[in-house]
Amino acid sequence: MAVDTTYYLILSAAVFCTGLFGILTRRNALLFLMSVELMLNAANINLVAFSQYYGNLTGQVFALFTMALAAAEVAVGIGIILVLYRNFEDVDVADAATMRW
């Protein structure tokens, strides 16, 4: 039995908003990274669901690319958070404020 695509869209919108909420409220850089992952995975849910809806594979293939890129992005991000910790002795995003925003 196929689930209606609308439900997937609602799910992905909810996941996306959860991620966005996390980004706006959390000051811990690692939680920020997790929130970005949520947002990217919301896009993946959409892509796979629409891929099934349209019966073509484009969306699924793109979802694979997105996953690989998300992993690469986290690798670079954790590297930056590591040097952040070495310089500021914390992973609080708001601590790194020697220049003004």
Place this chain on the structure above:
Amino acid sequence: MADTTWLTLAPAFLLGLTGLLVLYVDSIGHSTKGPIAVLSLLGSLGVAGVAIALPDVLGLGPAGWSFVSVTLLAMFALALFVEPGSQNRRLIAGLSTAGAVGALGVAAAFLFTFDGEPVNPFGDALVVDGMSLFFAVIVASVTAMVTVASYNYIAEHSYQAEYYALVLLAATGMTLMASANSLVTVFVALELASLPSYALVAFLKENKGSVEAGLKYFLVGALSSAVFAYGVSLVYGATGSLQLTAVQNAVTGEFTGMLGMGVVMVVGGIAFKTASVPFHFWAPEAYEGAPAPISAFLSSASKAAGFVIAFRVFTEAFLQVSESAGEFLVLGADWVLVFQILAVVTMTLGNLAAVTQDKVKRMLAYSSVGHAGYVLMSLAALSGGGATATAKIEAGQFVLAGGMMHLFVYGFMNTGAFLFIALAEYWDVGRTFEDFTGLGRQAPVASVAMTVFMFSLAGLPPFGGFLSKYLLFGATVNSGFVWLAAVAIVNSAVSLYYYSKLVKALWFDERPDDKKPLEISSRPTGLYAAVIFAAVVTTAMYGVFGPVSDAAVEAAAALL
């Protein structure tokens, strides 16, 4: 007959392969080179043998096989120059510059022999046309200037090979952004350009400013790429395809809300890459904290690459030309209106913020935001220009070409300006306008070059910036957007204030007593060469502006 269309991507391949070669040189620098040299020789001979015996294996064809074996042979030859146990600074910097200059040469040669027929390597996912070659030229020239300047700038740092490799890989991504013809390749190329850039901004990892800049750039970048990806997924949901023209053809009356959301989110991703409102606030931080050559690289090449995506995605996927009604149909959201607002807000915010800065690098960073606003006009003014479809198309091509030309000139004048800052950082001059006082007497040649960049950025004749602004603003007026051009002109007038403030500091202001006297003991060759080259091109733009802008107009003609 083997498919050789992928050879048209040679500029991107050259940049990427050079990046990998740099890492290879570094890795054999750390080991004993004998075994690796022998292995690469055997490998290249083996590949050449396969190429002669069975040209069609893997579908590469003779051209592909000779490309692979020449690369491997070059790796063998390189191994002979590597000195074990050293950084091989000269070799690595030389190799990177050679790669960038090679890519520039190939891209320029392709551009001027281009017959107007777009080539689609790897299916429809990529396209090589006038615009992609034009932007490959911009990216490769900026890369070449940056690698030359970095030779002095990062002389004292470790991890040099990684630095150059990241610059070259980011440049590969930017060149591919210019060729991306599907939302998938747009996203992948965007990330290929972004990920090395994050690391490069934080390259001075013991410098708090650099790490902070890298963090902020990364956070905003990750957020905007997630927004972009979600936007792409919505566009896919509304149309069922990701290839740009297929998206345009698949747009129906259904799902307009979803498509509209998707388009707005795609605008967000592009705003980040071009440092435009609302994703601009990383730019002053990242440009101020990053090593100055990287600020030059990001504010010129990365911005240009962001705009090429904007030009292609919005004209190919989200715009239909209706011959009968004599107008452009804007698909999804009314993005032309969005770009009008963004253009005005971006240029005004950038210029007003630049006025209030007392640090030179930060002033340049805000001026870079302002220039993004000028170039946004070429998308904002698309819907105007005459009553018939033909008139509209002509006006649209003109205004797009204006934006491209401004990015081209900007690639030289802005890179040069940031490289002058790199020179000042190399001398440890300081960061504020006051610190720069009296530099004109101490370093007259570099200061003359900086004066050229400042006046050119402000748009004064007789420099390149005047011509490109004239073309862009004129084209905007031609499209019927007099008010938009008026805002841009007022902004240019404001910008003249802070640009000339720096010129005044360099040449006329007395050095305050509490500042230590300038001590300039060295003349770094690489930095000087890059700055002077940029100044010469900015000044000589009068000679080459005609043919280059013809190429830009042709490139724009392929879009509309």
